Amino acid sequence: MDRVPMTVAGHAALVEELRRRTAEERPAIIEAIAEARAHGDLSENAEYHAAKEQQSHNEGRVMEIESMLAKAEIIDVSKLSGNTVKFGATVTLIDEDTEEEKTYQIVGDAEADARAGRISISSPIARAMIGKEVGDSIEVTAPGGARGYEITKIAFV
Incomplete structure (x- = not known):
């Protein structure tokens, strides 16, 4: 199972x-x-x-x-820690094109709600972030084309 x-x-x-x-x-x-x-x-x-x-x-x-x-x-996300992005992490990103800051928490599929800042672990952006550290850049292929982001903060709250 x-x-x-x-x-x-x-x-x-x-x-x-x-x-x-x-x-x-x-x-x-x-x-x-x-x-x-x-x-x-x-x-x-x-x-x-x-x-x-x-x-x-x-x-x-x-x-x-x-x-x-x-x-x-x-x-229990409050018991997690570390320097890399994993399930439960709250990650702050900067869009490399627009300089817009976005914050997402990586959660399970059932609780994902992008408007509330919770993205599914199986989403393209979450998959691109897993294992990355602060300062790393990621590229996400979206319907409007590829987007680049820089990870500026990782927290477990």
Whole structure:
């Protein structure tokens, strides 16, 4: 079984989503299906079909979360240290073209959110950073072309 790396916070977020989906959303969907069934003919009942579709989506996500949690390898980032970029590192980069500074934390696929500054360990930019040190330059091939970055800071928080 392949292990899925995730931070303590990412694991807690998945556990909470699983709790919400099973304890709150599942009963609400079941109630909506029962109410729609009471309206009669199911073949032309849009509310019934929408509720069944919502149930299918919810149960699929529940199975996906349970699978991720079963394979989870929880890594406490606060206990990590070092001079090289690895899972859990918060890395500050300078775009070599625009001089724009960006900060990203390298996290597991399930908790990645680029807008919040968390990028997946399997993303091209994270893969380019792994093993590098402060002062190293990396090149990332993006849809708009290759981009160059310099690593200016590595922290584990």
